[in-house]
Amino acid sequence: MRRSKKERQHLLTITINDNPFITDEELAEKFQVSVQTIRLDRLELSIPELRERIKTVAERRFEDEVRSLPLEEVIGEIIDIELDQSAISIFDVKEEHVFKRNNIARGHHVFAQANSLAVAVINDELALTAKANIQFIRSVKLNERVIAKARVTKIDENVGRTFVEVKSFVNNELVFTGELEMFRSKNR
Amino acid sequence: MRRSKKERQHLLTITINDNPFITDEELAEKFQVSVQTIRLDRLELSIPELRERIKTVAERRFEDEVRSLPLEEVIGEIIDIELDQSAISIFDVKEEHVFKRNNIARGHHVFAQANSLAVAVINDELALTAKANIQFIRSVKLNERVIAKARVTKIDENVGRTFVEVKSFVNNELVFTGELEMFRSKNR
DNA sequence: CTACTCTTAGTACCTAGTCATAAGATCTCG
């Protein structure tokens, strides 16, 4: 025996885990045993066949995509919206949003939430930010939850502009305000 | 004919794109044609078979595990910097930064570049954005390269504020300007 | 009517397996 059964099975688990794309034949070659032995091993260890393994990896990715894309599309989760009137979103500040040194959120993430919300509240295919006047009232820290509230203050259909006011809060404390002038295609 | 060939192939592309896990048999059922027709369609459209599709999804996921984690520290690459004076950064607009519908960059990415640069130019451990007044002069599109130039206009050591002006260009054309009031700890 | 596109059918073959059976090889213990 080149290796004890136990040893081989242990290495098998590790190998497959590391590279789920490996076939039984390649594994047999690697451990210098027959393909049948590998299959018995997988059976004992309840390791599914190559195709099933690949499928689960792909499925995991697919679920992630559904979950992670809108997290990139829109910064913050929109929990309430009335088109052309108001909208609310939640944004949880995580590790990736803060300065490592002091755990304070980078300003542009707070702005991104407000900006995304302003784009979303507008009942139009094409909404772009034209101008913005913003204030960071107090810094937002790691693990804080920012609630952004957007309110449409004025719609000027002639020049195709919509004015949105966004106020962001952490525990009812105002942390950010912004007035965003949004461009929209003329037709509503 | 239930549907024209063209129509069916168009829907086929969409369907598979939406759910790569669908088999030819299921597709045949869905479009009320034979499995062979589906295979001819895939051949014409160069859509690989189910297993290959699943595999590429899985592989992409596998590669992503390395790539996806860092939600960039600094948006844009800083190519020149003179502390407390000026700085320049480059930001290439990619797929993930634009609205799918019209390939226009989301405003907050352009702002993020400017904000990151303003933070970087300040010669201090702790620089935060206090206020910002920004204008998006013209929209930035996919694959454009944005050059942001930051200039420190005023340093008020008493109140610990630094004023930074950022102008962003695409091919020497001004696309964004911003005046950022930055907070810094008193000591230089 | 012919030529052409589109669709369907069928065959042989492929990969990467499963499941079941059988037989040889090796180890352990009494």
Place this chain on the structure above:
DNA sequence: CGAGATCTTATGACTAGGTACTAAGAGTAG
């Protein structure tokens, strides 16, 4: 040393989800 248990290998039948190729029928346009 030998019997039984464990381990390993082989073989055959079958599977899903295809590819590649040939052939034939239906419908349509010139």
